[in-house]
Amino acid sequence: MEKNSLNILIGGEAGQGLVTLSQILTRAIVRAGYHIIVTQSYQSRIRGGHNSYTLRLCPDEIMAPREGLDIVVALNKETVELHSPELKPHGIVVLDEALDIKNADHITVPFNSLTSDKFWNASAVGVVSGILGLDESVVVRTASDFFAKHAPDSTEENIKSLVAGRNWMKGRATGFQKLKQPEPGNGRLMINGNEAIALGALSAGMKAMCFYPMTPATSIAITICEHAEKMGVIAEQAEDEISAINMAIGASFCGSPSLVPTSGGGFSLMAEGLSLAGMTETPVVIALAQRPGPSTGLPTRTEQGDLEFALHAGHGEFPRAVFAPGSVDECFRLTRKAFEIADKFRIPTIIMTDQFLADCYCASDPFTMDELDPINACDPEVSPDEPFLTYRITATGVSPRLFPGLSHECVVAHSAHELVIADSDEHTEKGHLTEDLSVRVRMVDKRNRKNDGLKRHIVDPTFCGNSDPDLLLVCWGSTRGAVHEACDELREMGLRAAYVHLSQVWPIDEDSVAGILRAAKEIVSVESNSTAQFARLLRRETGYRIERNVLRYDGLPMTPEFIIEKIGLGSRNV
Amino acid sequence: MEKNSLNILIGGEAGQGLVTLSQILTRAIVRAGYHIIVTQSYQSRIRGGHNSYTLRLCPDEIMAPREGLDIVVALNKETVELHSPELKPHGIVVLDEALDIKNADHITVPFNSLTSDKFWNASAVGVVSGILGLDESVVVRTASDFFAKHAPDSTEENIKSLVAGRNWMKGRATGFQKLKQPEPGNGRLMINGNEAIALGALSAGMKAMCFYPMTPATSIAITICEHAEKMGVIAEQAEDEISAINMAIGASFCGSPSLVPTSGGGFSLMAEGLSLAGMTETPVVIALAQRPGPSTGLPTRTEQGDLEFALHAGHGEFPRAVFAPGSVDECFRLTRKAFEIADKFRIPTIIMTDQFLADCYCASDPFTMDELDPINACDPEVSPDEPFLTYRITATGVSPRLFPGLSHECVVAHSAHELVIADSDEHTEKGHLTEDLSVRVRMVDKRNRKNDGLKRHIVDPTFCGNSDPDLLLVCWGSTRGAVHEACDELREMGLRAAYVHLSQVWPIDEDSVAGILRAAKEIVSVESNSTAQFARLLRRETGYRIERNVLRYDGLPMTPEFIIEKIGLGSRNV
Amino acid sequence: MYELGDYGDYITAWCPGCGNHNILKAVKDALFKLQLPPHRALFVSGIGQAAKAPHYINANVFNGLHGRSLPVATGARISNPELTVIVESGDGCHYGEGGNHFLAAIRRNVDITIIVHDNQVYGLTKGQASPTSSEGFITKTQPQGTHNARFNPVQVAVAMKAGFVARGFSGRVEHLSGLIQQGIKHRGLALIDVLQPCVSFNKVNTYGWYNQRCYILSEGYDPTDRNQAMLVSEEWGDRIPLGVIYKNDRPAFEDHFPVMKLGPAAMRPARLDTLKEIMESFS
Amino acid sequence: MYELGDYGDYITAWCPGCGNHNILKAVKDALFKLQLPPHRALFVSGIGQAAKAPHYINANVFNGLHGRSLPVATGARISNPELTVIVESGDGCHYGEGGNHFLAAIRRNVDITIIVHDNQVYGLTKGQASPTSSEGFITKTQPQGTHNARFNPVQVAVAMKAGFVARGFSGRVEHLSGLIQQGIKHRGLALIDVLQPCVSFNKVNTYGWYNQRCYILSEGYDPTDRNQAMLVSEEWGDRIPLGVIYKNDRPAFEDHFPVMKLGPAAMRPARLDTLKEIMESFS
Numbered sequence A, B: 001m002e003k004n005s006l007n008i009l010i011g012g013e014a015g016q017g018l019v020t021l022s023q024i025l026t027r028a029i030v031r032a033g034y035h036i037i038v039t040q041s042y043q044s045r046i047r048g049g050h051n052s053y054t055l056r057l058c059p060d061e062i063m064a065p066r067e068g069l070d071i072v073v074a075l076n077k078e079t080v081e082l083h084s085p086e087l088k089p090h091g092i093v094v095l096d097e098a099l100d101i102k103n104a105d106h107i108t109v110p111f112n113s114l115t116s117d118k119f120w121n122a123s124a125v126g127v128v129s130g131i132l133g134l135d136e137s138v139v140v141r142t143a144s145d146f147f148a149k150h151a152p153d154s155t156e157e158n159i160k161s162l163v164a165g166r167n168w169m170k171g172r173a174t175g176f177q178k179l180k181q182p183e184p185g186n187g188r189l190m191i192n193g194n195e196a197i198a199l200g201a202l203s204a205g206m207k208a209m210c211f212y213p214m215t216p217a218t219s220i221a222i223t224i225c226e227h228a229e230k231m232g233v234i235a236e237q238a239e240d241e242i243s244a245i246n247m248a249i250g251a252s253f254c255g256s257p258s259l260v261p262t263s264g265g266g267f268s269l270m271a272e273g274l275s276l277a278g279m280t281e282t283p284v285v286i287a288l289a290q291r292p293g294p295s296t297g298l299p300t301r302t303e304q305g306d307l308e309f310a311l312h313a314g315h316g317e318f319p320r321a322v323f324a325p326g327s328v329d330e331c332f333r334l335t336r337k338a339f340e341i342a343d344k345f346r347i348p349t350i351i352m353t354d355q356f357l358a359d360c361y362c363a364s365d366p367f368t369m370d371e372l373d374p375i376n377a378c379d380p381e382v383s384p385d386e387p388f389l390t391y392r393i394t395a396t397g398v399s400p401r402l403f404p405g406l407s408h409e410c411v412v413a414h415s416a417h418e419l420v421i422a423d424s425d426e427h428t429e430k431g432h433l434t435e436d437l438s439v440r441v442r443m444v445d446k447r448n449r450k451n452d453g454l455k456r457h458i459v460d461p462t463f464c465g466n467s468d469p470d471l472l473l474v475c476w477g478s479t480r481g482a483v484h485e486a487c488d489e490l491r492e493m494g495l496r497a498a499y500v501h502l503s504q505v506w507p508i509d510e511d512s513v514a515g516i517l518r519a520a521k522e523i524v525s526v527e528s529n530s531t532a533q534f535a536r537l538l539r540r541e542t543g544y545r546i547e548r549n550v551l552r553y554d555g556l557p558m559t560p561e562f563i564i565e566k567i568g569l570g571s572r573n574v
Numbered sequence C, D: 001m002y003e004l005g006d007y008g009d010y011i012t013a014w015c016p017g018c019g020n021h022n023i024l025k026a027v028k029d030a031l032f033k034l035q036l037p038p039h040r041a042l043f044v045s046g047i048g049q050a051a052k053a054p055h056y057i058n059a060n061v062f063n064g065l066h067g068r069s070l071p072v073a074t075g076a077r078i079s080n081p082e083l084t085v086i087v088e089s090g091d092g093c094h095y096g097e098g099g100n101h102f103l104a105a106i107r108r109n110v111d112i113t114i115i116v117h118d119n120q121v122y123g124l125t126k127g128q129a130s131p132t133s134s135e136g137f138i139t140k141t142q143p144q145g146t147h148n149a150r151f152n153p154v155q156v157a158v159a160m161k162a163g164f165v166a167r168g169f170s171g172r173v174e175h176l177s178g179l180i181q182q183g184i185k186h187r188g189l190a191l192i193d194v195l196q197p198c199v200s201f202n203k204v205n206t207y208g209w210y211n212q213r214c215y216i217l218s219e220g221y222d223p224t225d226r227n228q229a230m231l232v233s234e235e236w237g238d239r240i241p242l243g244v245i246y247k248n249d250r251p252a253f254e255d256h257f258p259v260m261k262l263g264p265a266a267m268r269p270a271r272l273d274t275l276k277e278i279m280e281s282f283s
């Protein structure tokens, strides 16, 4: 059964101040101690078009967006028309009385008598917070903080308008069932997936971020740029994505852990650079925020259509690791892991997110951000008396590292006068290009050996539910929350259901995954794409053919309702 | 048992005239009616380094290069040192007496007394053709043709030097066992894989070829450029590979079937364009000539390391077809097929070759080159009265086609005044960008439906050998010849062996391939890469896990000997 | 005889007040004045706000990748020299992502007309600095101001001897229409950089800012004088010149290919007889 | 005190007589004259004959992708401002595949020295036309001669106000060494285009051809005069000027980042305390 939660949709045209309204309201809700899941729906334009912001809140933990609406805050007529049909029984619409929509169930607010046009938003925060019964002082404090930062000159009027809205709402009866009060949140963050990636990278010691703007990855760059100077980090907008990845590789070669955020089209342009990182054994982390493709596709919507491409991008053969966080918290943690693994194995790693998770705010406990292990500890087998070899052949395939011009702590015994030679051609241990074909074979084997080490560091799949289920849902990346909640409901309906989620999609541990699949009677893969790429991958890696899929590729986030409907319980005996 | 064939290696530094010698000798051998397989080994430099040209000849058909040498023609000392160990019993070395290598078995030719330095080569042709017992008039005619084209001013001296060499050789005893005379060849071509691709494209009606130079693909471009003007074809060197593919797409959109030859690094840069072709449904053919990677790798060597990348390159999901010719003849035929399929389904198609096949000359019967079917015949279901829609939704997923500004024969009923709109964003049937998510779903389904049609046009796998074999070799692309000959030998050794070769690697017909795999007791995949990409693909598509692989990744071509050795017959009972 | 309305009348996705509206008006006016049949025109664009423009015009359209409109346009010309090919995209498309194609197209001198909607910002991605942003321009990704020197496309094009180089301003529709007409008529590449206020993200280079500075080059100005053109193209500050800044009559790309005189590629059969002769040369 | 020999003495893979040999000599001479410690220098290159040069020098090396040396060099500077970063690659790398990075690097004014081995041909891939090939240059892929206008990198760099623009000739080693030394000492981007005969594939621009035409700019030439530099950079024909053609003292890229003053990134710990404050701003 669905948890006791509320869905609020705030809708209007781009440019109407939707962001301000949503941000303040959401933050106040988080500060009040609620859990939230936010989905944003916007178009590839700056003004006009229909945009919406949907906030699900709950006193208990929640993991996914839900369908159906309890409150619609309509900044324009279109919002009412589009979203009224989604209202649940007792759902209400909040709108300006001037919008001229006659319906007794609507709360028509005389905004113009409460405040002037410009502060309409703030008033709406007052009204909605009143409906929800949020503590007024929390709301006012949140709004004050917000305006102090973004519009210091008009803080006062804004707050006045907010209070006016709040007062107007006071005492007005709504058939509306308020949520129970949550436990206090204790400094929870209101943070979205991309911001969590940015913080994760900064906490991992990232020193260079090179990017070319592309929705939905840009907010990773924006978050880092905002704090770059005080963090002592260089954030550079490149002339194109090819430059971005090569710049990051150059930076990493000289000692800066580096991040490259991008989306599908930009990632395509980075395929050659990815292969370069593989060959030169230069760590680099790519954050790939997916959107529906192919090509330009739907720039502001969500999809998981780039899995197979990310796994195989770049010509030739080289090891890589690919992570796919299933929550905002995992965005933070796996970004750190991506840096750690990139450095530990001197390989490129990829974090796959998507527009849904990128823009999805949630209430998160503050992140733990201790220092990561010192990068690439010296190989104890290599005596410091031996000359430095960039591509020293070792049992693990990983060679000790040195940065040009620097004596690195790990190889401190090596004089800083050692030279570091890296080459995109096949090369000797020293790093010089070679056409010696026996060296070639040894170098291929060396690089491939890293896969053994990588396999020992795989993030365990999350398994949840009955251990020998009748129905096993498999998923990866951002759909985890929806699958989790769907699975809960299926079990409540009496089905022996479970799910497994992979937040690392490469490499995969065949045995453990096959073990999980083997125990299930029926398997359904849940993916936001049209060809069930993950199911194919699992077949390749485990031999199991997953016959049924729940595939969503209309650009909207996966929801528990979508999954349950597609699974079609009607047609089976539960 | 190995066929009665000879292996001649001609070795020296780049710039020593190796090409002239080899070309004349090979052509004369082909004109004499022999079959040949040539492998070229060169370094990524212009002068110096060790280069070699190995010519296997046989009166009967042969398919693969072989190890072991019968004749070494040494233009320098290094060649003698490097290749003498590969000599078979009775093998001989031909070299200049000045090379100062004392060995009674060598044929030391006093070139300087036969001719001057400049014509050394021609003399060597005379000597070797004498050893082989080639008809002198054929050799002289071949050389005359060659020099008339490439060095008309010195034809006479060259021919004199050739004859001098020939005369010197006359009557000299060698322990050497000559081959039996072949049947006359009847106008066979001496042609390599890349030239065959070029001719295939021209015969398919290609009108635009856009490229950026990259070994080993450049010779496709060179062959087309040489003939472009008289063929009425535009061949344009682009500023980079991104431009090359986009130019080809623009050309194709306006009515020119287009080819883009490249190698791995360039192909990486084309991933975004590939996705664009998928989304805009613009046919384009890419010839991907592989070399060892990752990154720059070994530019002049061979590998099959880009299979998985080619199958998944480009963000988002869209149909494609990927061909992998197994012989020079297939290079021609499958290039035509690649154009046909690209146009029929309005998709990008890829021809995968590699340095070995690209540079491999063989004696080929002249190609049949009738006109292909007219491109993209009108969909009979669409009434010409209906307005033209670039992305009309049809049962097959393929929409009728029109070129901007032209009334196309297929849709002749449509006025030439119809407009053609193409978009890289998700779009309406008309071609305009849309954010209507239900249209999105219909467009994804439309594009995906092409896969059904594609599956009905798959090139059948080649199966050869015992129908329920104890050992089944699986292979794809250029290794076919080596696998074929290895398989013949295994059967001669008494093993119930067979092989299956896929010259189309995407899409794959699961049932027919699975059927073949099922019938085998043991399966070994033979690939020129280090991770058995094809075996992985087969597991994904059929569920069969191929446990054993013969993998070669030292940059050299696959040979029957290599396969047989790696299969390790020693350890089993035959 | 085509009416102005034949060139289309669509609702756009642009912000009210955006300079793009006027550029669109000027383009349609130019097509109308030239009486160019819509089906003979092909508009090619990349991705960005500017790149949506072709969707609002009745003509053939190829709306491709960010930064890659010029190669597509070149390919189109290769295929059908009877098409009038017009490229419309933003400053980010042409001078950022597509910079290499910009250089190459000028060198090729392909017979296309390039209309750059130059708002000195990345509009569609919400306001990052573009190559033409002034130094110090502050954005969310350049909070300390961009430190790259402003790219001056007009001057680089003059330095590279582009066939036709002009600057227009979306505030001067009629003048701009005139430039576009000349550009289309010019045989070879025509670059028209159009100053375009972005009311949402560029609070520096506004209508007022441009109006104060822009002036139209005098009648007597000789655009074939390259040295003078170098000086004029340098002007950017208190005064910004509009008009045809430079032109020459280098042969166009198309002039080098005899086959292009024979019309659209799609109408020419493959020359299989010639090919058979070529094949025989391999024997 | 470093000896000339400390900068390396390797067998190269270049053709005998190739202009690259002398460029290598000039580079080593410049390093020696500057007494640059080998481990403080990083050579970045792309792919091509020229791009092999760093393998023949004792220094740190990153030999990356064709056309992509400039972004790598920029990234290297971001990480360690104490390194002297020198980029060596061919005309194809810099002006062909890498054209967009060439424009961007000039705009950024990164403190690197770019030595372009300009042989006006794609050497390693066996002789196709490059952007600097003269119009009409005949090759196997341009059998009718290239129809693209010759790219004049020096003039484009001057037009874009690159910090330091010079032309050298591999036939004048000592002069070239001087240019390289000045380039390295210049704070900001230094472009040194070096005329380099390719004896295997360029039968037009030979030693003789260059010797006949090249002259060294007179002592009195003032490279800070941009208008004059535009004219001089135009010269290409009977007379080809060598020397520092243009320079200015725009701030370098590095000057915009306070953190770069603190030394190599690898030596700076992550500022976790600051980050914790940032995180708190999300609550």
Ligand SMILES: Cc1ncc(C[n+]2csc(CCOP(=O)(O)OP(=O)(O)O)c2C)c(N)n1
Residues within 6 Å of the ligand: A212, A213, A214, A215, A241, A265, A266, A269, A296, C047, C048, C049, C050, C051, C065, C066, C089, C090, C091, C092, C093, C094, C117, C119, C121, C122, C123, C124, C125, C130
């Ligand atoms: C390869 C790639 N990188 C990035 C993007 C994201 N993107 C879309 S439009 C744009 C910038 C547009 O700027 P401009 O060309 O100046 O057009 P404007 O929106 O200002 O008119 C970017 C970076 C993309 N679509 N493709």
Ligand SMILES: Cc1ncc(C[n+]2csc(CCOP(=O)(O)OP(=O)(O)O)c2C)c(N)n1
Residues within 6 Å of the ligand: B212, B213, B214, B215, B241, B265, B266, B269, B296, D047, D048, D049, D050, D051, D065, D066, D089, D090, D091, D092, D093, D094, D117, D119, D121, D122, D123, D124, D125, D130
């Ligand atoms: C992406 C990519 N495209 C093409 C190539 C092939 N390639 C190698 S070197 C080269 C041209 C080199 O020309 P230039 O930079 O002038 O160097 P040169 O050999 O003349 O010194 C090309 C096209 C490549 N390595 N990578």
Ligand code: SF4
Residues within 6 Å of the ligand: A046, A047, C013, C014, C015, C017, C018, C019, C020, C049, C119, C123, C124, C197, C198, C199, C200, C201
């Ligand atoms: S964001 Fe700027 S460029 Fe885009 S439509 Fe709005 S005003 Fe125009």
Ligand code: SF4
Residues within 6 Å of the ligand: B046, B047, D013, D014, D015, D017, D018, D019, D020, D049, D119, D123, D124, D197, D198, D199, D200, D201
């Ligand atoms: S091919 Fe030309 S550039 Fe390359 S090494 Fe030889 S002479 Fe020099």
Ligand SMILES: [Mg+2]
Residues within 6 Å of the ligand: C048, C090, C091, C092, C117, C118, C119, C120, C121, C122, C123, C130
């Ligand atoms: Mg712009």
Ligand SMILES: [Mg+2]
Residues within 6 Å of the ligand: D048, D090, D091, D092, D117, D118, D119, D120, D121, D122, D123, D130
């Ligand atoms: Mg060159």
